[in-house]
Amino acid sequence: MQRPSDDDQVLLVDALSWQAHYCTGRGSPIAARICQAVAQASQGVLRDEFPERVRFGDLIGLRVMAAVHRLALERQAPRVAMHLPTLGGTPPADARSWHNFDTAVVHALQEHPRALAWSLEHVPQTNETGRAVLLRRGLSLLGALELTGSVRLLEIGSSAGLNLRAGHLPGNPALELGPMPTIIERRGCDLNPIDPTTQDGRTTLSSYIWVDDVERFARLSQALRVAEQVPATVQRESALTFVNAVSLQHGAVTMLWHSAMWLYMSIDSRQGIQRRIAELGQQASATAPLVHLSWEWQPGGEDTFTLVLRAWNGRGHRGEPMLLATGASHGSPVQPVDLQPIAQDPLDLQPT
Ligand SMILES: C[S@@+](CC[C@H](N)C(=O)[O-])C[C@H]1O[C@@H](n2cnc3c(N)ncnc32)[C@H](O)[C@@H]1O
Structure with a gap:
């Protein structure tokens, strides 16, 4: 058909x-x-x-x-x-x-x-916690990159903010290269946030899972229980407004993360966010480093997503994109890649 x-x-x-x-x-x-x-x-x-x-x-x-x-x-x-x-x-x-x-x-x-x-x-809205395995891979690598210290986890296009609790969600041990760092802040934004601690929010998220998909439903149910225990804030605002208000903090790694949201934004928003990240990268230092981690669609691939990390610390790391994994949108199956530098950042490409 x-x-x-x-x-x-x-x-x-x-x-x-x-x-x-x-x-x-x-x-x-x-x-x-x-x-x-x-x-x-x-x-x-x-x-x-x-x-x-x-x-x-x-x-x-x-x-x-x-x-x-x-x-x-x-x-x-x-x-x-x-x-x-x-x-x-x-x-x-x-x-x-x-x-x-x-x-x-x-x-x-x-x-x-x-x-x-x-x-x-209403526009159907899900929050896929299968993608937490990718965020956990990025978090587990920070020590190896000498980006040590507690992490402020910031997310754009968070939906219900379930992945801000990634440290408490199931990971894939085969994808993790070190212990989870301590997360001291969990904050995100969405144009239409869903509150996973309310009955209405939980029912809304659950209703968008297909009725045959027991595995995904169980994954969501588990994440909803975690959300009751682990607080996170999701502000109702655009990604551009949110990123423009981000500043670095001494003594902590500021990590900006997003998944499956880049394509929804206008070119102007994407460029504005990249400009702000570049500014923050200039300000980054060994005591106030910046990390940008994304799990986004790879232009040209039908359902291929790439996990790309960029880090800035005023010394060795100057924002060069490094490929950490490729895989299917929901986070399974995933093929890990060993921190491979890539010439072209997929976020710079226009969709084909
Ligand atoms: C496909 S969902 C992905 C949600 C979540 N990141 C995940 O991986 O499950 C895309 C989300 O991006 C949000 N979004 C789209 N454009 C946005 C913008 N300009 N600013 C903030 N959020 C946006 C939508 O409201 C939606 O919740």
Whole structure:
């Protein structure tokens, strides 16, 4: 099935059918079935809840899947919940129970039109803690680079700020080269932060996990428990405003980290952030070093992300980009790379 372009206006039923096809290809049969059931009902009993056409890039299927998952998580749709793997349910076993599942999905949305409308209006937002293994790799390397001392961990595009707690999240021992340093500050920003310590924030994050993806759901659940114990601040502001206000601190390593957010920013914001990092790099010293660590899409590669570290300490480190790992967006699988200097920083490249 051909993927339309993001800006194409497509029939809702086609957008949902495409999402069902995509979920099937990704090994998520129940998520696919939700999209199929709603696609069919959107031409019947759910007709009034949907526009006829949608912008394809708004990924309406993800919004519908989240609405259904949310109702199940909130115990508003028990006949759906009993079949969702993320909630310990068992998938329908035969044609009759698949049919009953379809009916339960459609009924849940009919009974809760406001929940559906809320979901249709909101951009899907996740916070992938699988990426914490990359941040931990960067943190574990600081000692080997003689960037010693406690770390102020600053993050742009933090979403719920779960990865600011990376020191308390599971790592991959094969990727770590030393002990975790002490983190003395955990602070980030997002245009739309989610508070993972509230019930609403937890449910929102959980609802965006696909209903078949038990592993990712368990990873998120664990991170949400950590968030209750380990405080972090996520300010509601743009990455550029946040970075412009960063200053270095004597006696601590200031580490700026980001993952899967660079492409969302305008060229002006990216250039402004790079200018501010360069200024801070000039000010950095042995007692107030700066580190910039990113896990971002590698232009040209379909789902290839690269972990790149740049450090400044007024002496040996002058911001040269060093490659630490490559891998898939969510942080698995990952291939470690031994601090390989690279000629071209991937953040300088425009997307192709
Ligand atoms: C794909 S999510 C990644 C979230 C998180 N970094 C992670 O790896 O799970 C991208 C995040 O960047 C945020 N974002 C996009 N543009 C931004 C900007 N200009 N300033 C701050 N946050 C931004 C979005 O709100 C969203 O939470």
